[in-house]
Amino acid sequence: MIEILAHALTIALAAIGALFFLAGTLGLLRLPDFYTRVHAATKCDTVGAGAILLALVIHVAPHPEALKIIALLILVLLSSPTSGHALARAAHDTGLEPWSGSGEARE
Amino acid sequence: MNAFFWGLSTFLLINAFACLWRAFVGPTVVDRILATNVVCTKALVVLVLLGLAFERSLLLDVALVYGLLNFGITIAATRFLETGRLKGDWQQ
Numbered sequence: 001m002i003e004i005l006a007h008a009l010t011i012a013l014a015a016i017g018a019l020f021f022l023a024g025t026l027g028l029l030r031l032p033d034f035y036t037r038v039h040a041a042t043k044c045d046t047v048g049a050g051a052i053l054l055a056l057v058i059h060v061a062p063h064p065e066a067l068k069i070i071a072l073l074i075l076v077l078l079s080s081p082t083s084g085h086a087l088a089r090a091a092h093d094t095g096l097e098p099w100s101g102s103g104e105a106r107e
Numbered sequence: 108m109n110a111f112f113w114g115l116s117t118f119l120l121i122n123a124f125a126c127l128w129r130a131f132v133g134p135t136v137v138d139r140i141l142a143t144n145v146v147c148t149k150a151l152v153v154l155v156l157l158g159l160a161f162e163r164s165l166l167l168d169v170a171l172v173y174g175l176l177n178f179g180i181t182i183a184a185t186r187f188l189e190t191g192r193l194k195g196d197w198q199q
Contacts, residue, residue, distance in 0.1 A: 079178035090185040091137045
């Protein structure tokens with residue numbers, strides 16, 4: 001019983017993560033300028049990787065490998081938003097203008 | 108469960124190849140750095156999935172190093188872009 005529950009939870013969390021990854025990819029490819037792209041890609045990547053790694057932690061749970069995956073999860077949750085912030089700050093400090101909505105999209 | 112891991116890995120790899128398009132055409136440098144960062148995150152998850160599918164815990168260590176390298180490279184590249192050098196003002 002508990003095994004079936006763990007499998008169902010694993011599949012549900014992994015599907016949510018895959019959906020977030022798909023949303024991040026679509027945002028990275030389709031949004032009009034850099035700031036909107038970094039907004040979509042960073043957040044969706046954090047949540048997607050977090051959900052899939054959490055699903056794998058539940059899948060391998062009693063095994064000590066789960067600790068390694070938890071370390072990876074903490075690493076992703078710490079490093080991904082920091083990278084996004086550093087990228088957006090570098091773009092802003094070097095003078096990249098945000099898209100105003102009236103002009104042509106920068107493809 | 109193995110087939111599910113393989114399917115998820117394939118899906119993530121297709122996503123990563125789609126993200127490479129942004130690294131190829133990206134109009135600014137920051138776009139390219141962002142795209143490689145996203146591809147690296149997806150590759151990290153794929154490494155963990157393959158490590159579980161093959162039952163090789165070595166791949167989990169590789170994924171850990173991959174994540175650390177991804178973070179370091181992104182921070183170093185943005186710092187270099189922002190200031191033109193890799194050292195801070197308080198260093199010689």
